[in-house]
Every structure is written in C-alpha cells, then in structure tokens.
Amino acid sequence: MSTVLVTGGTGALGRHIVESLRARGHEVRVLSRRAGAGTHVGDLSTGAGLAEAVAGAEVIVHAATDSRSLRCPDPGQTEQLLRVAGQVRHLLYVSIVGIDDIPFPYYRSKLACEKLIVDSGVPHTILRATQFHELLAAALSVAGKLPIAPLPLDFRFQPVATPEVAARVAELADGEPMGRAADFGGPEVLTLEESVRVWRAAHGVPRGTVRLPLPGRVASAFRRGVNTCPDHRDGTVTFARYVAANEGNPYAR
Numbered sequence: 001m002s003t004v005l006v007t008g009g010t011g012a013l014g015r016h017i018v019e020s021l022r023a024r025g026h027e028v029r030v031l032s033r034r035a036g037a038g039t040h041v042g043d044l045s046t047g048a049g050l051a052e053a054v055a056g057a058e059v060i061v062h063a064a065t066d067s068r069s070l071r072c073p074d075p076g077q078t079e080q081l082l083r084v085a086g087q088v089r090h091l092l093y094v095s096i097v098g099i100d101d102i103p104f105p106y107y108r109s110k111l112a113c114e115k116l117i118v119d120s121g122v123p124h125t126i127l128r129a130t131q132f133h134e135l136l137a138a139a140l141s142v143a144g145k146l147p148i149a150p151l152p153l154d155f156r157f158q159p160v161a162t163p164e165v166a167a168r169v170a171e172l173a174d175g176e177p178m179g180r181a182a183d184f185g186g187p188e189v190l191t192l193e194e195s196v197r198v199w200r201a202a203h204g205v206p207r208g209t210v211r212l213p214l215p216g217r218v219a220s221a222f223r224r225g226v227n228t229c230p231d232h233r234d235g236t237v238t239f240a241r242y243v244a245a246n247e248g249n250p251y252a253r
C-alpha cells in the first residue's frame, strides 16, 4: 500500500482514478481548491497547500487541468507541483493522444507539461488517452440546443470511458516509472457525424446538422484522426453504451 496524491481527483477522470486506487488498497489524498471536495485543499496556480499535500506521499497522479482557461495555465501549475515533488517515487501524468501534431493551444500546453516532467528528473510515467465520452457528450448536448447544429461532421474521435482510463492509470501508478506508456484509446473510431447519430437516437437532438467547413491545421488534424490511436483499442465501452447508460455529465457542473 502506498500513499498517493491525486491532483484533479474531483474531475471527470480523477474521481474514477481515486476509486481505482482505493480499490487497490492505497491511501489516497485528493487535492482540490474547494474545501470539503477532496481531502487536501490546495491550488496549483499559487502553490498554496501543495507542500502539505505532497509531504509523505510516495506517488503523485497529476490529473488536474484547467482546459477552459484561454491562458492555458497547466504548465505553470505543473511547475508548481514539480517544485514539491522531488522526493516521490513515481509521478504519473495524464496527457492526450496526438498532441505533438495538433497545434491547438491547449494541446501545446499539455506538451509543455510533458516536457517539464521529463526534464525534471522526477521518475515518471506519461499516459496519453483519447477523448473521453463525457467530452463528446458535453459538446453534443450543447449542439442539441440549436435547431440546426453547425458541426465539423468529418472530425474523428475515439471516445473512451473514464473508468477504463482510470483503471489503467491506477495499474501504471502501481508499477515502475516507464516514461511514455502506450497510448490508451476507446474501442472505436467514429466521425462526429456517426456520434451525432448515436446521440440523436437517445436524445432526439440535434434534429438537423449542417457541415461546418473549418479551415486550418487543427481542423485538418481532427479530420485525419491524428487524435486517435486505432492500434490501441483498449477500452471496451462504446459511445453508444455510454450514452445509453447516461450516467450524467461532470462537465455540465
């Protein structure tokens, strides 16, 4: 049994990582900015509370992110964490498939985090996953509010279930630091048009769509499926099964 600190342990993925680690018998600390939401209050932006949260922990799983901020604060937050992580046996970082080749600002910031971790000398594992079911569901839920939704219907995704990614994270965190782990993807690659069909069958919306012809390198990368890893169909839960189970969406909070 180890003491493991999970940053982002209140998030869509992190809550399942916490469950998986506890099921493996670890003592799990959950960092959150909000008192009562986790076990330790701390803020990766300012560094407040981090030293206390990390003290005595052997493993850190870094799954916190601020993907909604246009300032892309994740690298600064990762630096704050690395400042106090010198003594840990293993730091596991959750990243995203294909980010080297998709010049999207948030993905650039994830790549910068990976580099900071690699250069830090802290023993680490980086696990890149494909897009979560929750992310696709959140986007389609917004699109469903429009009478006709303009969407990049030819974008490709390989959506994956967060509990399955979490189980892999927990397994890797238990092992030795290995640098880059093999990518982790969902069971099928879908175009957005195919995902819309699945969503519409369950929710009746969006009733109509119109193809949004997005220019640029980011759109081209999503059309080519650079964000997918068809050779790693690790997850078993399809988007249709996720939608049918309709467990609620943490991104809607």
Ligand SMILES: NC(=O)c1ccc[n+]([C@@H]2O[C@H](COP(=O)([O-])OP(=O)(O)OC[C@H]3O[C@@H](n4cnc5c(N)ncnc54)[C@H](OP(=O)(O)O)[C@@H]3O)[C@@H](O)[C@H]2O)c1
Binding pocket: 007, 008, 009, 010, 011, 012, 013, 014, 031, 032, 033, 034, 037, 042, 043, 044, 045, 046, 062, 063, 064, 065, 066, 067, 077, 094, 095, 096, 097, 110, 128, 129, 130, 131, 132, 133, 135, 250
């Ligand atoms: N979404 C996807 O499709 C996808 C795909 C592949 C990989 N990933 C990666 O998986 C990881 C988890 O993503 P997610 O979608 O589960 O995240 P999420 O639901 O948006 O949760 C974000 C988490 O980060 C924490 N956080 C944010 N700012 C913080 C700060 N300043 N200090 C401390 N904690 C902070 C939040 O904690 P509090 O609000 O409680 O403070 C929350 O637990 C990320 O690294 C993401 O890049 C995501």
